[in-house]
Amino acid sequence: GDWGAASATGDLGAASATGDWGAASATGDLGAASATGDWGAASATGDLGAASATGKACAAMACGIGGRVMGGIGCALFAVERGLYDCTLGTYPIISVAAGIVDGDNIKPGVWYVCKDGKLVEVESNESKS
Numbered sequence: 001g002d003w004g005a006a007s008a009t010g011d012l013g014a015a016s017a018t019g020d021w022g023a024a025s026a027t028g029d030l031g032a033a034s035a036t037g038d039w040g041a042a043s044a045t046g047d048l049g050a051a052s053a054t055g056k057a058c059a060a061m062a063c064g065i066g067g068r069v070m071g072g073i074g075c076a077l078f079a080v081e082r083g084l085y086d087c088t089l090g091t092y093p094i095i096s097v098a099a100g101i102v103d104g105d106n107i108k109p110g111v112w113y114v115c116k117d118g119k120l121v122e123v124e125s126n127e128s129k130s
Helices: none
Strands: 005-008 014-017 023-026 032-035 041-044 050-053 059-062 068-071 076-082 094-101 113-116 119-122
Touching (some): 059 068, 068 076, 076 113, 094 119
Parallel strands (some): 005 023, 014 032, 050 068, 059 076
Antiparallel strands (some): 023 032, 041 050, 068 113, 076 094, 113 119
């Protein structure tokens, strides 16, 4: 319903917020989060996660290794690119970030994007099947 929240914390989990102002979060690896109602937010924080925001004025964010984002016209997308594991830091460091608004020209609706060199880059069709 409206103002609802959904969370999937285990690996391969899926969270969906379909009402307006909803929030969906997938924190495990290979998780999926979807916000389909208006003004919703979807976040995928695990590795290889996917976040989609297809309602009006929604936002999608992916910050794990290999995370991807997708949105409808007018939605905001944010993605993180991570480097190789750094033993001294004990993590996969952030090397660049990218953000944009789906406008139909520069960023297309219904297309998956990843962050590469600080830009949102379309996922190749053979990569989008995972």
